[in-house]
Structures are given as structure tokens and as C-alpha cells.
Amino acid sequence: MKIKKYEAKTEQEAIEKVKEDLGKDALILNIKKITPKGIFKLFKKPYVEVLAALDEVNKKDSKKVQADDIIKEQKEIIKNLENKLDSMEELLTKVMEKVSTTSQVKDSKEDNQRYHNPALQIIYDNLTNNEVLPELADYILKDLDKDKELNPEDVNEMITVIYNRILDLIGEPAPIKADGSQPKVVFFIGPTGVGKTTTIAKITAHFCLTERKKVGLVTADTYRIAAIEQLKTYAEILNIPVEVIYNPDELPETLNKMKDYDLILIDTAGRSHKNAEQFKELDYLLSTVNEKQIYLVLSATTKHKDMLSILKQYTSISDYNIIFTKIDETTSLGTILNVRYLTDKPLSYVSFGQNVPDDIEIISPKKLTKALLGSIDEL
Ligand SMILES: Nc1nc2c(ncn2[C@@H]2O[C@H](COP(=O)(O)OP(=O)(O)OP(=O)(O)O)[C@@H](O)[C@H]2O)c(=O)[nH]1
Numbered sequence: 115m116k117i118k119k120y121e122a123k124t125e126q127e128a129i130e131k132v133k134e135d136l137g138k139d140a141l142i143l144n145i146k147k148i149t150p151k152g153i154f155k156l157f158k159k160p161y162v163e164v165l166a167a168l169d170e171v172n173k174k175d176s177k178k179v180q181a182d183d184i185i186k187e188q189k190e191i192i193k194n195l196e197n198k199l200d201s202m203e204e205l206l207t208k209v210m211e212k213v214s215t216t217s218q219v220k221d222s223k224e225d226n227q228r229y230h231n232p233a234l235q236i237i238y239d240n241l242t243n244n245e246v247l248p249e250l251a252d253y254i255l256k257d258l259d260k261d262k263e264l265n266p267e268d269v270n271e272m273i274t275v276i277y278n279r280i281l282d283l284i285g286e287p288a289p290i291k292a293d294g295s296q297p298k299v300v301f302f303i304g305p306t307g308v309g310k311t312t313t314i315a316k317i318t319a320h321f322c323l324t325e326r327k328k329v330g331l332v333t334a335d336t337y338r339i340a341a342i343e344q345l346k347t348y349a350e351i352l353n354i355p356v357e358v359i360y361n362p363d364e365l366p367e368t369l370n371k372m373k374d375y376d377l378i379l380i381d382t383a384g385r386s387h388k389n390a391e392q393f394k395e396l397d398y399l400l401s402t403v404n405e406k407q408i409y410l411v412l413s414a415t416t417k418h419k420d421m422l423s424i425l426k427q428y429t430s431i432s433d434y435n436i437i438f439t440k441i442d443e444t445t446s447l448g449t450i451l452n453v454r455y456l457t458d459k460p461l462s463y464v465s466f467g468q469n470v471p472d473d474i475e476i477i478s479p480k481k482l483t484k485a486l487l488g489s490i491d492e493l
């Protein structure tokens with residue numbers, strides 16, 4: 115399936131363009147009359163936009179393919195494409211508006227400008243206001259600062275490149291799976307109070323209630339009596355067992371008892387990044403299990419400097435995935451991108467509140483990218 119967008123002054127002219135380019139078998143998927151808004155008025159007259167598709171599979175062997183499936187697939191592609199185009203257009207409008215209002219003061223502020231291109235400067239400011247590290251923002255905007263005359267097409271192209279670069283940096287999410295494709299023993303580790311136990315409760319509820327899997331819980335957090343009670347309370351509601359281990363050497367035997375479970379989630383005591391002894395204990399606990407997955411739970415509210423010392427403490431662990439909690443308590447999500455960039459470990463879930471089981475989801479790279487680029491109004 116090949117999908118393309120065509121613009122022309124009239125509907126007739128746009129359809130001619132489609133036929134010329136894709137041939138007479140092309141399907142017209144959508145026709146929109148566009149009246150440019152805001153700053154676009156200065157650059158463009160009203161025009162017609164046509165989305166057209168050429169179904170190459172259909173062309174080769176039309177009888178084999180169900181018409182319904184094709185329509186469904188087309189709708190899905192168009193929806194995705196339009197969502198992306200809409201958000202781009204919105205961002206582009208905001209950037210162009212901002213450029214026009216800031217260009218008068220630009221000369222006097224020349225010293226503070228890192229980029230010649232004012233649109234790029236705005237995106238840089240926006241990323242860094244969201245606490246993306248300056249060097250990471252520069253890396254994202256690398257080689258784009260060509261001194262072109264500024265027009266919406268160039269800015270649009272630039273924003274698309276930047277959007278895709280951020281998406282690439284975020285990478286594919288790595289959520290927990292209970293389908294046998296991954297080790298079923300999953301450790302949750304991380305600093306004190308970030309939300310490890312609450313996150314385990316949310317994930318357990320998902321696998322028990324939605325996926326109907328057999329889930330067992332283990333807690334190795336015996337530092338605080340309340341920690342065991344906390345997990346037991348969630349487990350009672352879900353009617354699943356919790357095993358408590360008081361010594362790491364008990365873990366293999368405990369896991370052996372639970373070998374017919376689909377998933378075993380292990381809660382650990384929060385570690386202070388300033389206490390090296392606690393990390394030795396954690397390393398030992400992890401070493402008692404061969405086939406495992408590790409999820410490092412981090413709070414999005416942690417200051418960058420502290421985050422660096424936290425991450426340093428976990429460098430001895432070669433494979434882990436990252437969960438971010440408390441994103442409801444910060445307006446700057448740059449830390450998620452920074453940590454992903456600094457560790458090169460996959461991101462998985464984000465948690466956005468105290469409610470079990472609702473306030474968690476698998477991270478959406480598109481949503482995060484839009485959030486990092488998008489809050490231009492707040493500048
Ligand atoms: N606002 C907000 N609060 C959260 C979130 N996740 C957890 N919390 C709260 O953070 C506090 C600590 O949560 P816990 O799950 O006990 O944290 P923990 O990492 O297990 O703590 P320790 O076991 O003591 O290291 C609780 O009050 C939770 O309700 C979140 O995404 N947003």
C-alpha cells in the first residue's frame with residue numbers, strides 16, 4: 115500500500131496530480147479543503163489536500179484479498195497518518211507564530227542564540243525547558259541549522275526529522291510479558307520510596323485480572339514490617355500468594371515452589387544510592403537467580419544530579435529495563451529521555467498516580483515525543 119498526500123488549488127487539479135503520479139487505479143481516500151490558520155495565512159492561500167493510495171497487493175491479485183480487510187487497513191493507515199500530520203501541523207503553527215513574535219527582539223538577544231535558525235532555537239529552548247540535557251538537545255538538532263530562508267515547508271521538514279530522531283532515541287518499549295517468551299521471574303529494584311511496591315501491585319492486577327495469568331509475589335523487603343503488609347494487602351485483594359524471604363539464599367527454593375506460575379514478581383527493599391553495602395546485598399540477591407528480568411524503578415521527579423549517582427550504582431547490572439513513576443508530579447519529562455540516552459536500557463512503563471491498578475501504562479514513544487516538543491505555549 116502506497117499512500118501519498120497531494121496539494122493543489124482545486125479538487126480537480128489535485129485529482130489530476132494523483133492520476134498522473136499513481137495511475138488510474140489510485141484510490142482517493144480523503145479530500146480536505148484547507149484554510150490556513152494563524153501565521154499560515156501569511157504564507158498560503160486556501161488549498162485542497164487529497165490523500166490517495168495505490169494498493170499494490172490489490173493490483174496484483176485482487177481476488178485473494180478480502181475487501182473488508184483492505185478498507186480496515188486503509189482506515190488505520192489514514193488515521194495514523196492524519197494523527198501525525200495534525201500534531202505536526204499544530205506544532206508547526208506554534209513555532210511559526212513564536213518565530214514571528216520573537217523575530218523583532220532577536221537581534222538584541224543574539225548572544226543567547228545557539229542556533230541561527232529561530233525555529234530551531236525555539237525547539238532547543240523547548241526541549242531544554244522540559245529538562246532534556248543541553249548536549250542531548252544539540253545531538254537531536256545536529257546538522258539542521260542550515261541558514262535557509264524560513265518558510266513553513268522547511269520548518270515542517272525540520273520538525274519531522276526532529277520528531278523521528280526523538281522517537282528513535284526513545285526506542286521500542288519493553289513491557290513484561292507472561293506468554294513464555296521471557297523469563298517469568300521479575301525483580302523490581304530501585305531507590306527508596308519511588309513506587310516499586312505500588313507499581314508491582316498495578317502490574318500484578320493487570321496480569322491477574324486482564325490477562326488471567328497465574329501470578330505469585332515474593333518480597334525480599336524485610337527491612338520494614340509495613341513493607342510486607344503493604345504487599346500482602348494487595349495480594350489479598352487479588353487472592354494470590356505472597357512469599358516472604360528473610361535471606362537471599364531462600365529465594366531459589368521459594369521460586370522452585372512457585373514453578374507452575376506464569377509470572378513471579380519480586381519486590382525488593384529500596385536502596386539509597388549513598389549506601390554501598392546495600393548494593394552488595396542487592397547484587398547477591400540477584401545472583402541467586404539465573405533466568406530473570408530486572409526492572410529498575412525510577413521517579414521522574416528526581417533531580418538530574420541525583421539521577422546520575424543513582425544510575426552509577428546500578429552499572430554493575432548489565433540488563434535491566436526502566437520504569438518511570440510519578441510523572442504526574444512533574445511537568446518536565448526530559449529526564450526520561452536523558453536516562454534512556456545515558457543508560458541505553460529499554461524504557462517500559464510510566465506510572466502517573468497512586469491509584470492501583472489504573473495509574474500505569476506502557477510508555478508511548480509518540481506521546482512522550484509530542485510532550486517533549488509540544489509545550490511551546492508554556493514558554
Ligand atoms: N503521585 C504518585 N505517587 C506515586 C506513584 N507511584 C507510587 N506513588 C506513591 O509513592 C509512595 C511510595 O510508594 P511505594 O510503592 O511504597 O514505594 P517503594 O519504592 O516501594 O518504597 P520503599 O519500598 O520504601 O523503597 C506511595 O505513597 C505511593 O502511593 C505515582 O506514579 N505517582
Ligand SMILES: [Mg+2]
Nearest residue numbers: 310311335341
Ligand atoms: Mg516498597
